[in-house]
Amino acid sequence: MKANFIILILLLSSFKQTISxxxxxxxxxxxxxxxxxxxxxxxxxxxxxxxxxxxxxxxxxxxxxxxxxxxxxxxxxxxNSLSGNNLVKINGSTLKPGEDYIISSFSSSVSGKYPVITLDKKIIDDSVRYRELIKQDFSEKIILIDTAGIKRKDFIQAYELITIQNYLKAKAIIRIEDKNLIFYPSQIAKEFTLISISRNCYKETINSVELDIQSRYIxxxxxxxxxxxxxxxxxxxxxxxxxxxxxxxxxxxxxxxxxxxxxxxxxxxxxxxxxxxxxxxxxxxxxxxxxxxxxxxxxxxxxxxxxxxxxxxxxxxxxxxxxxxxxxxxxxxxxxxxxxxxxxxxxxxxxxxxxxxxxxxxxxxxxxxxxxxxxxxxxxxxxxxxxxxxxxxxxxxxxxxxxxxxxxxxxxxxxxxxxxx
Ligand SMILES: [Zn+2]
Missing domain, CATH: 3.40.630.10 (Zn peptidases)
Incomplete structure (x- = not known):
């Protein structure tokens, strides 16, 4: 009886060992x-x-x-590869990749310092100003999209179009992200850069953004x-x-x-x-x-x-x-x-x-x-x-x-x- 018990203990402990x-x-x-x-x-x-x-x-x-x-x-x-240079500076301070921002992997290369035009709830609520604002040439500008507080679904959809399709043909788009930053790889390359920035990094008005992002289509x-x-x-x-x-x-x-x-x-x-x-x-x-x-x-x-x-x-x-x-x-x-x-x-x-x-x-x-x-x-x-x-x-x-x-x-x-x- 005792011997059997010892054998059982030995068996159990050896089982545990293989598991660990x-x-x-x-x-x-x-x-x-x-x-x-x-x-x-x-x-x-x-x-x-x-x-x-x-x-x-x-x-x-x-x-x-x-x-x-x-x-x-x-x-x-x-x-589309993003393994080269990767720098995002807002109002002069460098953001931490992965922690403060994520670049959409379909993004194109971009390098330089650009003025920023903000599209947010305040602009949407002022339709005259909005219509005036979007008339300009954005090709050497960055659009910052912040949908916080916007309730109307069609406005959110319009902003989504500006963001994903680059409808206003900006140099780059910055999207303020309230949720977790998530990265997905891409089989395609688009002709603009999209950056999601965590809300934590958006404390003050962003006037200028410096970017040095290299992308390469493989x-x-x-x-x-x-x-x-x-x-x-x-x-x-x-x-x-x-x-x-x-x-x-x-x-x-x-x-x-x-x-x-x-x-x-x-x-x-x-x-x-x-x-x-x-x-x-x-x-x-x-x-x-x-x-x-x-x-x-x-x-x-x-x-x-x-x-x-x-x-x-x-x-x-x-x-x-x-x-x-x-x-x-x-x-x-x-x-x-x-x-x-x-x-x-x-x-x-x-x-x-x-x-x-x-x-x-x-x-x-x-x-x-x-x-x-x-x-x-x-x-x-x-x-x-x-x-x-x-x-x-x-x-x-x-x-x-x-x-x-x-x-x-x-x-x-x-x-x-x-x-x-
Ligand atoms: Zn998986």
């Missing part, structure tokens, strides 16, 4: 892929190449093979998906995916680490690769895909579904993991309502093992790399964690802030679920 090893491995991966040398998992400075090599090295270390000869699937992208840049494969007893395949690109950098020094989005997913899939390769018997083959080009518009996953390594009909089930670094409020399962039988099984496994506090269901959504698989007939889930962690596409989404609250439980849940097929 998983978390330690995840942290190493997250710290690595978020490091400065990859410039926010950008294409700038060719950062995606050594990053893809790092993932391949990890696959090799975990004894995961390529499907045929290569781990890489090349494809090309167009994007055509046909070759990037790559990274794909690993474990052969099972049948060629029917379980597919686990995460995108490894992020939104890159804004200027040379400011980069977006993307700890939750999607270093957490890379870490989850590499951990799963490790667990599956250590499993003695594989009923199904397992493929691990790390997509590039997700942030630019699901480009890597779209390319894969148009050029699959084997017919998509051979995929038993796909799980895409994107932003899985929290979980204190559980997880959300996109496509849960569509593949209800699988969703119910996932919930059952979760409840039996007390893994996550909640498994929430959601319908179809074109919001990550599962999408093109789903529309091409592949049964798939996209899982992301829910929680109090809210850093998204900003400079604060970094490893030291990421809680990884339910990382190990989610890892177990997915592993058990995959083994239930």
């Amino acid at each position: 090893q998983n978390l330690a491995y995840a942290k190493t991966i997250i710290n690595t892929v978020c490091s400065e040398k990859y410039h926010g998992r950008s294409y700038d400075f060719g950062s995606d190449k050594p990053l893809a090599e790092y993932i391949v090295e990890e696959l090799k270390a975990n004894k995961v093979k390529p499907y045929k000869k290569s781990y890489y699937q090349d494809f090309s992208i167009n994007y 055509k046909s840049y070759q990037t790559q998906n990274v794909i690993g494969y474990l052969k099972g007893e049948t060629d029917t395949c379980l597919v686990l995916t995460a995108h490894y690109d992020h939104i890159g950098c804004m200027g040379y020094d400011t980069y977006f680490p993307g700890a939750n989005d999607n270093a957490s997913g890379i870490a989850m899939v590499l951990n799963l690769a490790k667990m599956f390769s250590e499993q003695k018997k594989l009923k199904y083959s397992v493929m691990f895909i790390f997509f590039s080009g997700e942030e630019l518009g699901l480009l890597g996953s779209k390319y894969y579904t148009e050029n699959p390594l084997f017919p998509l009909s051979k995929i038993k089930f796909m799980i895409n993991l994107d932003m899985v670094g929290s979980g204190d409020q559980g997880i959300k399962v996109v496509n849960g309502t569509i593949f209800k039988k699988e969703f119910d099984r996932l919930t059952k496994i979760n409840n039996e093992n007390n893994y996550l506090p909640d498994v929430k269901i959601r319908g179809a959504a074109a919001n990550s790399d599962h999408y093109f698989f789903y529309v091409n007939g592949v049964k798939s889930f996209f899982i992301y964690t829910l929680g109090t962690y809210k850093e998204y596409h900003n400079i604060y989404d970094k490893p030291e802030n990421l809680p990884l609250t339910e990382f190990e439980d989610l890892l177990r849940l997915i592993f058990d679920f995959e083994n239930s097929f």
